[in-house]
Structures are given as C-alpha cells and as structure tokens.
Amino acid sequence: MSQPSISVPGYSIHGRLGKGGMAEVYLATEQALQRRVALKVLLHREDDAYTQRFIKEGHIVASLQHPSIITVYRIDQLADGRHFLAMEYLAGGDLAQFKGQCLEPARALRIVREIASALALVHDRGLVHRDIKPGNILFRDDGTAVLSDFGVAKQLQLDSELTQSGIAVGSPAYSSPEQAQCQALDARSDIYSLGVILLEMLTGHNPFRGGNYTQTLMNQLQLQPPPLPEHLDGLQWLLERMLAKEPDERFADCHVLLASLDELAEGEQEHTRLSPAVSLAPPASRRRWLPWALLGVLLLGVGSAGGYYWQLQQRIAGLLALGETRLSEGRLLAPALDNADHYFRQVLALDEDNAQAADGLQRVLQARIQEYLQLAEQRLGEGLLILPEDDSAVHYFRQVLGWEPDNLLALAGINRVAQRFIEQSEAAYARREYKLALEQIKQGLEAEPANERLLALYDGHEQRVRSTQAASRSRSARPAQQNPIQRLFNNLFD
Numbered sequence: 012m013s014q015p016s017i018s019v020p021g022y023s024i025h026g027r028l029g030k031g032g033m034a035e036v037y038l039a040t041e042q043a044l045q046r047r048v049a050l051k052v053l054l055h056r057e058d059d060a061y062t063q064r065f066i067k068e069g070h071i072v073a074s075l076q077h078p079s080i081i082t083v084y085r086i087d088q089l090a091d092g093r094h095f096l097a098m099e100y101l102a103g104g105d106l107a108q109f110k111g112q113c114l115e116p117a118r119a120l121r122i123v124r125e126i127a128s129a130l131a132l133v134h135d136r137g138l139v140h141r142d143i144k145p146g147n148i149l150f151r152d153d154g155t156a157v158l159s160d161f162g163v164a165k166q167l168q169l170d171s172e173l174t175q176s177g178i179a180v181g182s183p184a185y186s187s188p189e190q191a192q193c194q195a196l197d198a199r200s201d202i203y204s205l206g207v208i209l210l211e212m213l214t215g216h217n218p219f220r221g222g223n224y225t226q227t228l229m230n231q232l233q234l235q236p237p238p239l240p241e242h243l244d245g246l247q248w249l250l251e252r253m254l255a256k257e258p259d260e261r262f263a264d265c266h267v268l269l270a271s272l273d274e275l276a277e278g279e280q281e282h283t284r285l286s287p288a289v290s291l292a293p294p295a296s297r298r299r300w301l302p303w304a305l306l307g308v309l310l311l312g313v314g315s316a317g318g319y320y321w322q323l324q325q326r327i328a329g330l331l332a333l334g335e336t337r338l339s340e341g342r343l344l345a346p347a348l349d350n351a352d353h354y355f356r357q358v359l360a361l362d363e364d365n366a367q368a369a370d371g372l373q374r375v376l377q378a379r380i381q382e383y384l385q386l387a388e389q390r391l392g393e394g395l396l397i398l399p400e401d402d403s404a405v406h407y408f409r410q411v412l413g414w415e416p417d418n419l420l421a422l423a424g425i426n427r428v429a430q431r432f433i434e435q436s437e438a439a440y441a442r443r444e445y446k447l448a449l450e451q452i453k454q455g456l457e458a459e460p461a462n463e464r465l466l467a468l469y470d471g472h473e474q475r476v477r478s479t480q481a482a483s484r485s486r487s488a489r490p491a492q493q494n495p496i497q498r499l500f501n502n503l504f505d
Contacts, residue, residue: 019050019089022097026460030054033061038100041084047102048084052095062094069096071138071161079129081149081159101157103150106208108413110145111215111344113356116243119212122148124272125156126205131265133158134198141196143204144182145211183227184220188256191228199258202268206253210236213243216347232256240348242360249275323361330358334371343375343382351375376414383407387424396428397457404428405458429459436468445476 017024022039028049029036037050053065069086085097106122114122126148133140140161147160183191187203190196211217218237221227236254239247249271255261262268334354337343342350352375358368387407390396397405405428411421432455439448449472455465 017052017089019052019095022048022050024050034065039097041097047100049098049100050095051098052089053093056092056094065094065096068161072098075129075132075136077129077132078155079125079157080132081157098159099157101149101151101159103152103154105150106145106148106156106212109212113215113352114212116213116246119209120246120272120275122156122212123205123209124269126158126208127202127265127268127272129158130198130201130205131269134201134265139196139198140201141190142182143201143208144185145208148208183224183231184217186228186231187258188232189258191231197258198264199261202253202261202265203255203258206236206250209253210250213239213246214347215344215352218347237348240353240357242357245275327358327361327365330354330361331365331367331371334358334368338371338375338378341378343378380411380414380418383411384420384424387411387421391424391428391431396431397454425459426462429455429462429465431455432458433462433464433468440475440479443479445472445479448472 017037019039021042023042025038025040027035028038033055034051034053037052039048039050040046041048053062056062066086069083072081073083073086081101082099083096084099086094087097088094126143130140130143138161140158142160143158147158149157149159151157185204185207187196187200190200190203207217207219214237219227219230219234221230235256236250239250252260252262252271253268262271331354334351337349337354338351344350344352347353351371355368355371355375358365359372362368384407387404390402390404390407395403397403400406405425408421408424408428411418412425415421432451436448436451436455439445439451449469452465452468452472455462456469459465
C-alpha cells in the first residue's frame with residue numbers, strides 16, 4: 012500500500028490500494044462513522060465522458076441493494092474538481108488472487124451462486140454488467156463473493172451503440188462470443204463470462220486466453236469448453252449450457268441458472284442420502300430361503316465393495332504416480348489437466364485424507380516458491396523492481412509471501428528492492444534532481460511501505476530541498492576568497 016497523496020475532507024487516508032488507467036483506490040476511514048471505506052478517485056477531471064461514466068457507475072451501484080453487490084456510500088468531488096466514490100471496503104481480496112489454483116467444487120459453485128444472484132437483480136433492473144472477471148469479484152471477511160466495478164454497465168435497450176462504435180468493451184479472456192464481435196448484449200453475455208470463471212475455478216486454467224488479443228477473441232468464437240476431470244463429470248452439462256457459443260443455447264437468464272444450481276445441489280443430497288427401509292412380512296413359503304437370500308445379497312455387497320475399494324486404490328495409485336512424474340518434470344500447473352497440482356488434487360477429491368497427495372501439493376507449492384524466487388532475482392538483476400506490475404521483482408516476492416508470509420528470502424528481497432530505491436534517491440539528490448529523488452522514494456514505499464529509512468526520507472524531503480537550495484544560494488552570494496599568492500602579487504603592485 013503506497014503513501015497517501017490526496018486529502019479528502021471527512022476521511023483519514025491510509026494509503027493507496029491500487030491504480031488503473033482512469034482512477035485510483037485508497038483505503039480510508041470515514042471520520043464521522045469510524046468505518047473503513049474504499050475511496051475510488053478519478054485521476055483526471057478533463058475527460059468529461061469518463062467523468063459521466065464514473066458518476067453513472069455510482070448511481071447504478073447505489074440503486075442496487077444486494078448482499079453480493081458492493082455498497083456505495085457517497086458520490087462527491089474533491090477540491091480540485093475530481094469526482095470520487097466512497098464504497099464498502101472488502102478486506103478479502105478478489106478472485107484473481109487464486110489464479111492458477113483449483114478451488115473445491117463446492118466453493119466454486121457457491122461463488123457462482125452468489126454472483127448469479129447479484130446478476131439476477133442487475134438484469135431485472137434492465138442492466139448488463141459487461142465486465143464479469145475475477146478482478147471484479149471481491150470477498151468479504153466471511154467469504155461472501157461480491158460483484159463490483161459497474162463502470163461499463165449499460166442499459167439493455169441502449170447497448171446497440173456498441174455495434175456502431177466497433178469497440179469490444181470488457182475483458183477478452185472472459186468475453187462472450189457476441190461481445191467479442193461487438194454485437195448487442197443481454198443477460199446471457201454475463202452468464203457466459205461467469206461460465207468462464209467457473210471453468211477457471213474448477214481447473215485452474217482459462218483455455219480461452221490466447222497469446223494475444225486477437226487470438227483470445229478467436230478462441231471465444233471457436234474454442235469449445237474442454238471436458239472436465241472425471242470427478243467433475245456431473246458439472247459438465249452446467250458448463251456447456253453457460254458456455255454455449257449461441258446465446259439461445261445458454262440459460263435464458265440468471266433465475267433459470269439459479270434454479271439449475273438448486274437442482275444440482277438437491278441431486279447431490281439425494282445421492283448421499285440413505286433411503287428409509289420398508290418392513291414387509293414375507294409369506295410363510297418364502298421364510299425358509301429368505302435368510303440364505305439375505306446372506307447371498309450380503310456376500311455380493313461385500314464382494315462389490317471390495318472390488319470397488321480395490322479399483323479406487325488402483326486409481327489413486329495411478330494418479331499419485333502421474334503427480335510425481337509431472338512434479339519431477341517441472342509441470343507444476345501446466346498444461347491444464349495434465350500437471351502435478353491437478354493429479355494430487357484429484358487424489359484428494361477421492362480420498363481427502365491422503366497424506367501422500369497432501370505432501371505432493373506441499374512440494375508443488377515449494378517448487379513454485381523456488382521458481383518465483385528465481386524470477387524475482389532475475390528481475391532484480393534486470394532493474395525491473397516494481398514495473399511491470401505482473402512481472403517485476405516485487406510482484407514475484409509478494410507472490411511468495413502470499414503463499415508463505417514468513418519466507419525470509421522474500422522478505423529480504425523486498426528490503427533489497429527498497430534499499431535500491433534509497434540508493435537511487437540519494438544519487439538523484441546529489442545531482443540536485445529533487446523531483447526524481449522524491450519519485451524514487453515513493454516507489455520504494457510501494458515496495459516496502461514500513462521501511463523506516465524511506466519514511467524518513469519522504470517526511471524530510473521538503474526540508475532537505477530547502478536546506479540544499481539555501482546553502483547553494485549562500486555559497487553563490489559569498490565573495491570569492493583570494494589565495495595567498497594572489498594577495499602577495501596584489502600587494503607588490505598596488
């Protein structure tokens with residue numbers, strides 16, 4: 012979290028949470044109610060079109076009261092004319108933090124249910140969100156999924172203007188085929204995007220994401236959803252309905268999707284529920300052979316159970332062997348459905364207490380940590396300290412700390428990045444490039460917000476600049492001192 016660079020009356024600003032192309036978000040405390048809020052502030056006030064879109068977003072969200080839709084408290088302006096939204100602060104992060112991981116099916120379906128419930132209200136109000144992606148699904152502390160960022164939401168009857176502009180609005184890796192072709196959109200487009208998210212949560216991979224923008228859009232138009240792993244076969248029909256290329260073949264709306272999710276849950280309950288026994292008195296002629304029949308059924312059941320258990324153990328052993336092979340090959344998370352993480356998780360789906368699979372996942376994690384530490388060191392050597400955001404030394408060190416908060420190498424790496432910025436700021440001061448020095452300090456605080464040396468440099472920057480400039484003026488005003496030889500020469504010829 013970076014140091015605050017704005018002042019908003021009525022709010023104590025703690026630091027910046029993030030920054031996009033048109034707005035930045037700060038963590039703050041609303042002084043009147045002493046509650047944490049997220050302040051979304053426009054970067055510029057000159058762009059009237061974006062300002063109107065920003066204000067419209069606030070009005071849309073404020074009108075939608077739902078447990079899985081973010082709450083907007085206030086829309087207002089700063090002293091410099093820029094607009095801001097004061098919104099509910101969600102401390103649980105976003106769904107993007109689980110990128111590359113397979114979520115438990117029950118958890119994935121719960122997230123889909125909560126977002127579909129929110130979208131049902133959005134669509135009932137005549138709106139389509141148009142940007143359903145992991146970064147726009149946030150979590151409360153209790154794990155509730157919350158839909159956010161309605162900046163490109165639009166009324167359904169006005170959406171035809173997209174085809175006139177020829178611009179595909181949204182995130183291509185999660186866009187529907189009609190969205191990729193800049194066609195008019197309705198609720199079924201959001202359902203498709205939610206289907207892509209469900210597929211990614213279940214498999215840890217988004218197969219539609221291509222090597223570039225064009226390839227990604229082509230994948231959305233042509234690529235069919237892949238078959239799910241065997242233990243997820245029961246969800247294949249759900250995904251295929253959500254990800255149908257033709258909108259008419261998808262769920263008609265989120266209410267139908269929610270009803271199907273209910274049926275799916277009921278089916279699971281029926282599958283695990285034992286039916287009550289019915290007691291019937293057999294005729295006398297059948298009582299003699301009934302015990303033998305029961306014994307035969309019992310033996311058949313025992314034999315079947317034994318055969319099933321043997322087959323299960325064979326399957327688990329095969330999956331464990333594949334997991335170990337992919338781990339030795341360095342295939343940790345890719346390719347999809349054929350990597351170490353995938354096979355070990357399949358074992359745990361069959362046997363949740365399997366110690367070998369749990370140990371395998373831990374070794375996968377340690378291998379990923381080592382891989383990211385190496386990448387961080389490479390970026391540090393290349394001078395890529397904090398940029399680009401998803402391929403810098405700080406990015407990889409923070410990924411490691413997300414998995415292992417006490418990792419000493421990652422903590423030391425973050426500190427080394429901060430020290431690099433300290434050195435660069437001191438060099439800028441020496442060259443009297445004060446603006447650059449301050450920028451280096453701020454970037455250092457982006458990396459390590461609690462670094463005492465950087466905080467001291469930040470707090471003392473203005474005083475240091477004034478002192479240096481005052482000393483420079485004093486030296487220029489002082490008369491030049493003559494050396495002794497020059498004085499002797501002057502005395503001889505005066």
